[in-house]
Amino acid sequence: MDELKQLIAETLQISVESIADDSSPATLPQWDSLGHLNLVMALEQKFGVSFTLDEIIQMQDLPTIRQFLQDKKGA
Amino acid sequence: MTRWALISNTTVAPLAARLKTELHNTGQECELFVSQYSDVNQQILQPASQLYSFRPDWLVLYLGLEQLRPNLEGTFAFELPKQRSDIQDEIVAEVLALVRSVRANCGATLLVNNFPVVPRTVLGVGLDPVLKSAVRQMNLKLADELTSVPNCFLYDCDSLWAEVGWSDRDRRFEMLAQLPFGPKLQPLLVREWLRYFRAVQGQARKCVVVDLDNTLWGGILGEDGPDKIQMGDTPHGRPYRRLQQALQILNRRGLLLAVCSKNNSSDVLAVLREHPDLLLREKDFAALQINWQDKATNLCAIARELNIGLQHMVFLDDNPTERQWVRETLPEVLVPELPADAALVADVLTNCELDTLALTEEDLKRTQMYVADRERKKFQATTPTYEQFLQELQLVVQIERLQPSLLDRAVQLCQRTNQFNLTTQRYTSIDLQRMAAAPDTVVLLMNVRDRFGDYGWTGLAIAQHQTGRAIIDSFLVSCRVLGKQVEFALFAAVVDWARQAGCAELYATYHVTPKNAACADFYSNCGLQAVAVQPQSYVRALAELPAPPIGHIQLSVKR
Numbered sequence: 083m084d085e086l087k088q089l090i091a092e093t094l095q096i097s098v099e100s101i102a103d104d105s106s107p108a109t110l111p112q113w114d115s116l117g118h119l120n121l122v123m124a125l126e127q128k129f130g131v132s133f134t135l136d137e138i139i140q141m142q143d144l145p146t147i148r149q150f151l152q153d154k155k156g157a
Numbered sequence: 158m159t160r161w162a163l164i165s166n167t168t169v170a171p172l173a174a175r176l177k178t179e180l181h182n183t184g185q186e187c188e189l190f191v192s193q194y195s196d197v198n199q200q201i202l203q204p205a206s207q208l209y210s211f212r213p214d215w216l217v218l219y220l221g222l223e224q225l226r227p228n229l230e231g232t233f234a235f236e237l238p239k240q241r242s243d244i245q246d247e248i249v250a251e252v253l254a255l256v257r258s259v260r261a262n263c264g265a266t267l268l269v270n271n272f273p274v275v276p277r278t279v280l281g282v283g284l285d286p287v288l289k290s291a292v293r294q295m296n297l298k299l300a301d302e303l304t305s306v307p308n309c310f311l312y313d314c315d316s317l318w319a320e321v322g323w324s325d326r327d328r329r330f331e332m333l334a335q336l337p338f339g340p341k342l343q344p345l346l347v348r349e350w351l352r353y354f355r356a357v358q359g360q361a362r363k364c365v366v367v368d369l370d371n372t373l374w375g376g377i378l379g380e381d382g383p384d385k386i387q388m389g390d391t392p393h394g395r396p397y398r399r400l401q402q403a404l405q406i407l408n409r410r411g412l413l414l415a416v417c418s419k420n421n422s423s424d425v426l427a428v429l430r431e432h433p434d435l436l437l438r439e440k441d442f443a444a445l446q447i448n449w450q451d452k453a454t455n456l457c458a459i460a461r462e463l464n465i466g467l468q469h470m471v472f473l474d475d476n477p478t479e480r481q482w483v484r485e486t487l488p489e490v491l492v493p494e495l496p497a498d499a500a501l502v503a504d505v506l507t508n509c510e511l512d513t514l515a516l517t518e519e520d521l522k523r524t525q526m527y528v529a530d531r532e533r534k535k536f537q538a539t540t541p542t543y544e545q546f547l548q549e550l551q552l553v554v555q556i557e558r559l560q561p562s563l564l565d566r567a568v569q570l571c572q573r574t575n576q577f578n579l580t581t582q583r584y585t586s587i588d589l590q591r592m593a594a595a596p597d598t599v600v601l602l603m604n605v606r607d608r609f610g611d612y613g614w615t616g617l618a619i620a621q622h623q624t625g626r627a628i629i630d631s632f633l634v635s636c637r638v639l640g641k642q643v644e645f646a647l648f649a650a651v652v653d654w655a656r657q658a659g660c661a662e663l664y665a666t667y668h669v670t671p672k673n674a675a676c677a678d679f680y681s682n683c684g685l686q687a688v689a690v691q692p693q694s695y696v697r698a699l700a701e702l703p704a705p706p707i708g709h710i711q712l713s714v715k716r
Contacts, residue, residue, distance in 0.1 A: 115334060116170045116171065116334075119168075119330060119333070119334055119336060120171060120174070122330075123171075123340055126340075127340065133329075134329070135328075135329040135332060138329060138333060139333070
């Protein structure tokens with residue numbers, strides 16, 4: 083599912099290579115609060131899912147996002 | 158390149174990014190200034206703020222009511238009537254103070270939101286109307302007050318929320334980041350601003366071209382015959398009737414209509430002249446291309462006939478193959494997708510870049526003028542030479558200084574004139590008023606009529622004098638009077654003004670755009686001498702200027 087990295091790269095306007103498996107706002111300066119908003123909107127649109135406020139607050143690294151997406155798709 | 162400032166007491170950064178993208182997609186770039194939501198007052202009320210040193214061309218304001226008055230929703234209905242009315246007045250006054258400060262400190266075109274009416278709160282049906290009515294009253298008051306602020310428009314945020322539905326208000330993003338706009342409202346808001354932008358920049362479309370069979374009426378004229386085509390007040394006919402009504406309204410507003418159809422011309426003319434159910438008549442169409450040629454060729458012929466650019470045309474056709482062909486061949490023409498359900502087709506016209514910002518005399522007379530032009534062309538065909546044709550037209554040109562009643566039209570001329578426009582300055586009403594009031598500057602408007610009718614105010618020139626030299630800042634003539642040599646009459650009036658002002662020489666420039674080649678030689682033809690390139694500049698001593706070729710014109714200049 084490296085559609086996910088692709089989407090993050092597009093949304094934050096950075097290269098796919100610069101995204102690691104465990105990237106987070108701490109490792110990617112472009113992943114700031116505005117970047118986070120854009121990312122959530124892009125994820126919801128692309129994968130047809132909806133996150134709760136709690137989930138959006140918790141989604142602070144790539145593994146968590148991956149996990150949430152898997153849970154929602156499995157459901 | 159335009160400079161945009163987005164000023165809001167909520168988070169608008171995602172809208173800024175969208176704005177940049179939307180503009181980029183239409184080949185236009187922008188510089189952006191986005192305020193932090195905590196410093197609206199600072200940026201707007203202090204003349205030395207970053208906002209004003211950014212010098213925006215466009216300033217979009219979004220003021221959230223809940224940010225202006227936190228917890229209004231929870232308290233307003235509990236106040237006494239007198240206090241409620243005071244609160245309302247205070248809020249409106251606060252917005253107006255911000256607007257007036259912007260107006261005093263910069264000339265940007267200003268877009269101001271109204272407040273959305275919240276459909277329901279926990280107070281319930283009995284008490285919700287208290288705040289709702291107050292919000293509606295504030296919106297009315299704002300609309301009323303802002304009409305007197307130059308170059309300022311109130312965009313209807315309330316309707317935009319209604320259009321997407323209140324459920325699009327994203328409580329998560331609001332709680333997370335003070336972003337109240339949901340994913341549906343965001344693009345709609347940005348496009349709304351751009352509608353104003355296009356209209357002001359002269360990018361609005363001017364002509365709707367329609368196909369006939371299964372577009373303007375139901376059925377196929379050549380197969381079903383005039384008695385069987387559908388456009389009457391019946392369930393089958395109403396979708397087409399509704400489209401015709403929409404076109405009728407647009408036409409009345411000054412938009413040109415034209416027909417582009419593969420049909421037998423005589424069959425169609427009989428319908429246009431006599432069919433009892435058709436709401437539009439032959440005279441309502443400024444051009445008719447009814448033949449078996451391909452539609453792209455016909456659209457080009459219509460553009461030539463009406464002397465407008467392809468980028469000003471919209472084409473409606475029910476046939477997806479035709480639409481695709483025109484889109485590929487003439488990408489400048491807007492060819493909207495039409496819904497398969499005819500009942501929904503007329504609504505497409507609400508979204509076709511057809512906006513105008515004010516209605517002028519010229520708008521109301523436009524189609525009439527194009528019809529008069531057909532008569533003129535017939536007459537031209539009967540006169541042996543073009544010179545004789547011009548002589549016999551009995552042209553009357555009247556030139557006056559800009560006065561308040563002509564302001565809307567003057568702005569419109571600046572916005573819309575592309576072909577015969579020497580410097581293409583898109584001046585706003587503020588710019589024009591400022592120049593008209595300056596002692597060293599003159600803003601002249603030209604009115605033209607001839608034996609076939611009145612063209613209205615169709616030319617504008619701005620000149621200023623500096624130490625004995627008159628400089629032409631702007632010179633433009635609407636395409637509808639081109640070919641009559643009336644531009645020389647306007648030039649003569651500028652020269653006359655320069656002499657009165659005591660100038661010794663006249664200086665002018667021509668700024669090349671992709672559309673204004675038509676006036677490339679104008680200043681040379683006036684007898685000015687080229688002195689520089691980039692921009693192409695011309696000069697001549699007033700005493701040496703030859704008399705302009707206006708023997709065929711009866712000219713009156715009001716000083």
